[in-house]
Amino acid sequence: MIEVKRALISVSDKTGIVDLAKFLDRKDVEIISTGGTARTLKQAGISVKEISQITGFPEILDGRVKTLHPFIYGGILYKRDNTSHIEQVRFHNIKQIDLVVVNLYPFEKVFFNRDASDEELIENIDIGGPSMIRASAKNWKFVCVLVSPEFYPAVMEEIENQGGISEATSRKCAAEVFRTTSYYDWLISRYFERNQEFSFRETIGFYYKKIDQLRYGENPHQKAAWYRCADRNFSWKQLQGKQLSFNNILDMESAYRIACEFDEPSCCIIKHNNPCGVAAMKTQEQAYENALKTDPLSAFGGIIGLNRALTPETARMISKTFFEVIISPSFSQEAVEILSKKENLRLIEMPSFNLPEFEIKGTNSGILIQTHDTKNWGNLEVKTKREPTDEEMEALKFSWTVCKHVKSNAIVLGTTNQIVGIGAGQMSRYDSTRVAVMKMKDNFKKKISPLVMASDAFFPFPDSIEEAAKAGVTAVIQPGGSLKDDEVIRVCDRKKIAMVFTGVRHFKH
Numbered sequence: 030m031i032e033v034k035r036a037l038i039s040v041s042d043k044t045g046i047v048d049l050a051k052f053l054d055r056k057d058v059e060i061i062s063t064g065g066t067a068r069t070l071k072q073a074g075i076s077v078k079e080i081s082q083i084t085g086f087p088e089i090l091d092g093r094v095k096t097l098h099p100f101i102y103g104g105i106l107y108k109r110d111n112t113s114h115i116e117q118v119r120f121h122n123i124k125q126i127d128l129v130v131v132n133l134y135p136f137e138k139v140f141f142n143r144d145a146s147d148e149e150l151i152e153n154i155d156i157g158g159p160s161m162i163r164a165s166a167k168n169w170k171f172v173c174v175l176v177s178p179e180f181y182p183a184v185m186e187e188i189e190n191q192g193g194i195s196e197a198t199s200r201k202c203a204a205e206v207f208r209t210t211s212y213y214d215w216l217i218s219r220y221f222e223r224n225q226e227f228s229f230r231e232t233i234g235f236y237y238k239k240i241d242q243l244r245y246g247e248n249p250h251q252k253a254a255w256y257r258c259a260d261r262n263f264s265w266k267q268l269q270g271k272q273l274s275f276n277n278i279l280d281m282e283s284a285y286r287i288a289c290e291f292d293e294p295s296c297c298i299i300k301h302n303n304p305c306g307v308a309a310m311k312t313q314e315q316a317y318e319n320a321l322k323t324d325p326l327s328a329f330g331g332i333i334g335l336n337r338a339l340t341p342e343t344a345r346m347i348s349k350t351f352f353e354v355i356i357s358p359s360f361s362q363e364a365v366e367i368l369s370k371k372e373n374l375r376l377i378e379m380p381s382f383n384l385p386e387f388e389i390k391g392t393n394s395g396i397l398i399q400t401h402d403t404k405n406w407g408n409l410e411v412k413t414k415r416e417p418t419d420e421e422m423e424a425l426k427f428s429w430t431v432c433k434h435v436k437s438n439a440i441v442l443g444t445t446n447q448i449v450g451i452g453a454g455q456m457s458r459y460d461s462t463r464v465a466v467m468k469m470k471d472n473f474k475k476k477i478s479p480l481v482m483a484s485d486a487f488f489p490f491p492d493s494i495e496e497a498a499k500a501g502v503t504a505v506i507q508p509g510g511s512l513k514d515d516e517v518i519r520v521c522d523r524k525k526i527a528m529v530f531t532g533v534r535h536f537k538h
Contacts, residue, residue, distance in 0.1 A: 033053070033056070035125060038066055047073045049130065052185050086098065127171070128194075163207070219260040239254055267378075270376060280302055298331045316335075328352075333354070338361060340361060353374070355368070413521045421503060421527060441484075449480070452466075466497070485534065490517075491516055
């Protein structure tokens with residue numbers, strides 16, 4: 030049990046500090062404090078000794094140096110059960126400090142202020158605070174350290190009811206210290222790394238802040254929570270609907286990312302993290318209508334991503350079908366009113382979509398890190414005797430962009446600014462081709478022209494080309510690089526199909 034006779038209080042966040050100090054004052058605890066905190070406590074009528082009265086040395090360098098003194102650190106760090114330590118502090122007339130209440134300069138707040146200068150950021154890097162709380166946490170058996178107002182009530186309750194602070198509570202508070210300083214130092218390092226290219230260092234650390242505790246993960250028996258990158262602002266708002274699920278979040282990110290690939294008003298419908306419909310048209314209404322046509326059966330219960338504010342006209346169209354989530358840069362008030370009748374439909378407003386530096390995938394022993402797949406193609410090379418028409422080339426580029434977001438093996442059939450068939454996640458590229466053709470035939474009874482095909486990786490055999498030719502495909506886009514490229518090209522020439530190589534592969538696992 031830690032009996033508190035002397036406390037040091039120095040806080041930037043003064044939430045609850047007067048109540049804590051008044052409580053300690055009533056318990057005859059001597060309170061030491063610094064600058065602004067001391068003034069706040071004195072104004073509240075609390076008896077306080079300033080640090081300079083203890084150290085015999087004034088705060089200097091605009092407050093950069095105030096607590097860094099043996100009278101402070103000796104009082105914190107000496108072990109109360111060590112004879113040598115006790116003799117040393119007595120010889121130097123150092124008094125013990127039993128409770129340290131310190132929170133750090135608000136570097137995080139300044140970090141997220143876009144207008145903050147380098148000088149402001151540097152001056153908000155705390156030196157004495159981290160040193161003091163780390164010292165206290167190191168000596169946790171004898172000193173309790175509080176770095177957040179959330180710990181005040183429990184400590185006051187223990188002192189009131191037990192006459193001191195338990196080792197269990199002190200240990201818990203010590204753990205919070207190192208979480209706090211670790212995150213604080215990481216954020217400072219992120220400031221110094223600004224505008225530097227991400228590098229795969231020998232050791233690497235990440236911090237994330239919780240957005241929401243989810244009901245469950247991919248399945249009801251799995252626990253889950255949603256976190257954001259701690260060094261990035263995350264601007265989003267849920268306007269209505271149930272709490273987002275784990276799968277909703279993954280799907281809405283995919284839907285929004287694909288929709289934001291295009292300059293024209295675009296719509297992407299996602300199901301199980303694969304697009305089942307994508308279109309980019311002159312109007313949002315046309316984009317939604319054509320995206321839905323791709324595969325209306327699969328679209329049922331899906332996630333819609335839009336790259337423009339949701340209009341009332343599109344909202345009326347959407348309201349005729351069951352969807353889980355709509356994510357858009359913004360929503361017109363009328364559109365929200367139209368969709369408010371669907372109480373469970375989640376409306377997510379996200380003004381912008383910005384990818385972090387890298388993506389992370391978990392493994393049994395750790396994580397895999399990679400940069401994002403943002404490169405569409407290298408040099409487009411026509412490999413066949415027949416070149417694609419301008420209309421075919423436009424359709425090829427559109428289909429290729431969508432294909433990048435489809436799980437491998439991926440085959441995408443498309444026409445001008447619209448996808449008409451998707452084969453995703455098959456173990457054989459030939460099977461993906463057959464699935465894409467089947468989907469197209471299920472939903473489009475009239476001949477499609479132009480009809481093009483995109484493949485996320487090379488064709489190991491010409492069988493997919495044969496299948497595509499039967500379906501009416503007239504142009505194909507793929508990375509190239511197969512041992513059988515020449516054979517595949519010969520089949521295209523024989524079928525009068527134009528083929529374009531991108532030189533870039535887009536596997537997505």
